[in-house]
Amino acid sequence: MHTIGEVAKILGISTHTLRYYEKEKIIIPVRDASGDRRYNDTHIKWLQFVIKLKETQMPIAKIKKYASLVLKGEHTTLERLSLLEEHKDSIKKQIRTLKAADEMLEYKIVAYKDFISKRD
Amino acid sequence: MHTIGEVAKILGISTHTLRYYEKEKIIIPVRDASGDRRYNDTHIKWLQFVIKLKETQMPIAKIKKYASLVLKGEHTTLERLSLLEEHKDSIKKQIRTLKAADEMLEYKIVAYKDFISKRD
């Protein structure tokens, strides 16, 4: 069981952010005798998953939606599955966009290098 | 030569956004006799480039920086080149992140499908 400060350090995010995610019902830690938040390994794994989703541009609203489905129980698995499949599509699209931009930049960079070498 | 409304339609962005980019000195169109903005094909190509940079998560501040270098003239080509190379690195990183997330999602999706097929 970890305190909020420890979890913040482990995940590389701030305690503020962890409390914000709780306010948004993305993570619900347990409380110890004195009312402090406690996170177990399941909480941490869930947060690592949330961070992965965030890194791939899933908005907080959608992460919230997914979290609420998880809380609702097993009868939401189909809906969760389609949400994840939708996001997988979005990731594919992002990769395509990035690859196109990468090619364009490569082209521009070569043009710049060529220009510079001919000038100097 | 195109009006702001035409350019907005061509690029799929709003006239508000085009004026905002101008306020940020990212694009400086010319003006016609009655003071209206006019965009030529060079302006449009530049805006398409800006949109590509945006799609790959370059912040407005950095796009602004690049635009200012272009305005300053040929003696900034080296600096522009390194800015673009830096961004190309960031794109590579983004692709790696997305691929990792994609694999993780594939794994999760398979697990969900497995669970559902065994349950039904």
Add this chain to the structure above:
DNA sequence: ATAATGATTAGAGTAAACTCTAAGTCAAGA
């Protein structure tokens, strides 16, 4: 015993990137 550390809360403040409003000008078509 006291000071430092780290936790708590409600709620205010911030940054980025738009997005919209209000009040106005101007040219073309019915």
Add this chain to the structure above:
DNA sequence: TCTTGACTTAGAGTTTACTCTAATCATTAT
């Protein structure tokens, strides 16, 4: 002539995702 529609401006408002503040409480270190 009137109206419609596109344009102009300065500046206010919105959304997202934090980020911080202030006041307070509990535990640990000297």
